[in-house]
Amino acid sequence: MNDLELKAAARRNRNSWILTAPALLWLTVFFLIPYLIVVVYSFLTPDIYEVKFRLSLTSYLDVVSSAYLRSLFLAFKLAFQTTAICLLIGYPVAYFIARSSEKIKNTLLILIIIPFWTNLIIRIFSWRIFLSYNGVLNDTLMRIGLISSPLEIMRTDLAVILVMVYVYLPYMILPLYSVLEKIDFTLLQAAMDLGANEAKAYFKVTLPLSAEGIFAGSILVFIPALGAYLIPQLVGNQQSLYIGQIITYKIKNIPRNWPLASALSLVLLFLVALLLVLMFTAYKRRKDKLKGLVA
Amino acid sequence: MSDIRLENLSKDFGSFRAVENVNLEIKSGELFSFLGPSGCGKTTLLRMLAGFEIPNTGKIQIGNKDITQLPAYRRQVNTIFQNYSLFPHMSVFDNVAFPLKIRKQPASTIKSSVLEMLSLVKMEDQHAKYPDQLSGGQKQRVAIARALINKPEVLLLDEPLAALDLKLRQHMLIELMNIHDLVGITFIYVTHDQGEAMSISDRVAVMNQGKIIQSGPPDDIYERPSSIFSAYFIGETNLISGTVSQVHDDYIELKCQIDKDEFLELDSTMHFTPLPGKELTMSLRPEKIAISRSKPRTQDDINFVRGTIEDILYLGTHTQYIVRVGKLRIRVFSQHKRVYFDEKALDWEEPVWLFWHDSDTWLIDEVASDTSPSGSDLEIASPYSRAVKKLGNQRI
Ligand SMILES: Nc1ncnc2c1ncn2[C@@H]1O[C@H](COP(=O)(O)OP(=O)(O)O)[C@@H](O)[C@H]1O
Numbered sequence A: 001m002n003d004l005e006l007k008a009a010a011r012r013n014r015n016s017w018i019l020t021a022p023a024l025l026w027l028t029v030f031f032l033i034p035y036l037i038v039v040v041y042s043f044l045t046p047d048i049y050e051v052k053f054r055l056s057l058t059s060y061l062d063v064v065s066s067a068y069l070r071s072l073f074l075a076f077k078l079a080f081q082t083t084a085i086c087l088l089i090g091y092p093v094a095y096f097i098a099r100s101s102e103k104i105k106n107t108l109l110i111l112i113i114i115p116f117w118t119n120l121i122i123r124i125f126s127w128r129i130f131l132s133y134n135g136v137l138n139d140t141l142m143r144i145g146l147i148s149s150p151l152e153i154m155r156t157d158l159a160v161i162l163v164m165v166y167v168y169l170p171y172m173i174l175p176l177y178s179v180l181e182k183i184d185f186t187l188l189q190a191a192m193d194l195g196a197n198e199a200k201a202y203f204k205v206t207l208p209l210s211a212e213g214i215f216a217g218s219i220l221v222f223i224p225a226l227g228a229y230l231i232p233q234l235v236g237n238q239q240s241l242y243i244g245q246i247i248t249y250k251i252k253n254i255p256r257n258w259p260l261a262s263a264l265s266l267v268l269l270f271l272v273a274l275l276l277v278l279m280f281t282a283y284k285r286r287k288d289k290l291k292g293l294v295a
Numbered sequence B: 001m002s003d004i005r006l007e008n009l010s011k012d013f014g015s016f017r018a019v020e021n022v023n024l025e026i027k028s029g030e031l032f033s034f035l036g037p038s039g040c041g042k043t044t045l046l047r048m049l050a051g052f053e054i055p056n057t058g059k060i061q062i063g064n065k066d067i068t069q070l071p072a073y074r075r076q077v078n079t080i081f082q083n084y085s086l087f088p089h090m091s092v093f094d095n096v097a098f099p100l101k102i103r104k105q106p107a108s109t110i111k112s113s114v115l116e117m118l119s120l121v122k123m124e125d126q127h128a129k130y131p132d133q134l135s136g137g138q139k140q141r142v143a144i145a146r147a148l149i150n151k152p153e154v155l156l157l158d159e160p161l162a163a164l165d166l167k168l169r170q171h172m173l174i175e176l177m178n179i180h181d182l183v184g185i186t187f188i189y190v191t192h193d194q195g196e197a198m199s200i201s202d203r204v205a206v207m208n209q210g211k212i213i214q215s216g217p218p219d220d221i222y223e224r225p226s227s228i229f230s231a232y233f234i235g236e237t238n239l240i241s242g243t244v245s246q247v248h249d250d251y252i253e254l255k256c257q258i259d260k261d262e263f264l265e266l267d268s269t270m271h272f273t274p275l276p277g278k279e280l281t282m283s284l285r286p287e288k289i290a291i292s293r294s295k296p297r298t299q300d301d302i303n304f305v306r307g308t309i310e311d312i313l314y315l316g317t318h319t320q321y322i323v324r325v326g327k328l329r330i331r332v333f334s335q336h337k338r339v340y341f342d343e344k345a346l347d348w349e350e351p352v353w354l355f356w357h358d359s360d361t362w363l364i365d366e367v368a369s370d371t372s373p374s375g376s377d378l379e380i381a382s383p384y385s386r387a388v389k390k391l392g393n394q395r396i
């Protein structure tokens, strides 16, 4: 780069600072500072209503105790299951939409977005009505004669997964669709022309080319699913308490324990961050390799 | 040997017939071209050969094997796609190795074959690059290497040079011919560019609206077109309609109306014997016509026509004149050789003589109609005329 170009680049940098300033300010006031408060609280001593301003490490010691570890594990298990099922269902759907004609494509995409128009709590409550002991599902199954007495689905782990998949499926389908839609499908024909049957062509060409969508969709589902609170609370049971529920209880139920809630949140954040860093590293290595930086 | 035989091949898309009743034999090792305007069904025909479309009727044979229903991955036929279709997530090496890996060849064989193939297309030093990092011409070479590595019986090329610039196109054309000579397999080449087809092919099939209009060696099609379409589509020509007035032993006299009650008497040798009164079209290539300010010496087998220069276009290798003769506009190519030139260069609006040998014309047993390129008013093709636009629209 010569002098002039360097100056232009510097100017662009200065300008971009001005442009990002409002966003930075927003993030600082409403995201960074609250998080710092959480960090500080996690080192304080709990009290029945509020906190005592006395430093302590008891919260972190509590986190490692088995009850909370189980909730953490349950949360990871739920997030993992939700992601896997969303991927298994979402991939074929996204693939089908991506290969449909332009008109059908738009209709299907709108159908996927429509649920967002209804409030999440209302949608969860309709699931409760649908799944309940005397609900639509049991009613219908009994009427057809498939079952003789109602199934206990509400308040089971199955109900939680069912509703989780329902809520998070669009977050899997949309990024997958946007990647699959860009794949040049003549590449598949090229693969078959060169001797690959349908299955081989899929695994050697389509799948690797859709990796980016799988990655994005999985992150979009996995991370919010980890902190799930509303769904387990409304359709789950008290035997499987997820970490999101524990955190909420510790904040609002008396005796309160805000330092513990803070510590649990931070541990969760730390684990998610670790996971993301690992995934992005793997992703970036793949991408660099694609660019030929690593031969 | 593995000659290719197409029998009564047709393909419909809904009620639209994209390929109609194609019968052809392509010899093993031949470089065969399908030439026709865009939309005439070339790609569809090629896709049936590759196995991406199943014909509605007809049969495709390679050697004695009927491959009509065989899936693409089981045919000994590989394709160079128009956009190359290199796998973007694989290096050049892996792209070329793909067909061998699919067939689970040992790694050592793969490596040596890939490097050999890459050296054939002069890309051995680029093997670690990714498709994104290659130029159009380089991608083309990789696609060729990838398609040839399995030693197919037939290589299909669908407008392989369309995306390249002129110089590169000419260069790749020669390279393709060299590769064809080296590997010795059948190449089937599809293009809408008559120059490409003429220069590269052993034989050409001219297509229009799903049908094969004419097939044969390039010079045959150029010199002896069987229809107005092939005369017009291959090269440039003047099409003059007329009525046979007299039939002699070795030539006929043709009466051509050029104005309300003005006629031209033209002689032409013939390759079939029409009856007097028959309406015909005469194809007269622009480069076969001589142009001069002064009237040349009268000779028996030379046709003379008097006209006025309407347009002059200097094209470097030659000059194109449009000469108005009655309502005809005759296109003439004149090379810049001193001996053919008058002392002073010809000018706009100048009266000139056009003359050509009887045997330099070609009679087509067809009457130019509204739908044929020359048009009903006998207007002669010029780059600006309606007729050319009609065809030109269909070219890419
Ligand atoms: N899959 C298809 N569905 C419907 N029509 C098609 C399809 N493929 C090609 N066609 C039509 O068939 C005709 C021939 O197309 P094509 O073989 O691609 O022509 P070319 O390669 O000579 O330009 C065109 O009119 C095109 O619109």
Ligand SMILES: [Mg+2]
Residues within 6 Å of the ligand: B039, B042, B043, B158, B159
């Ligand atoms: Mg085509």
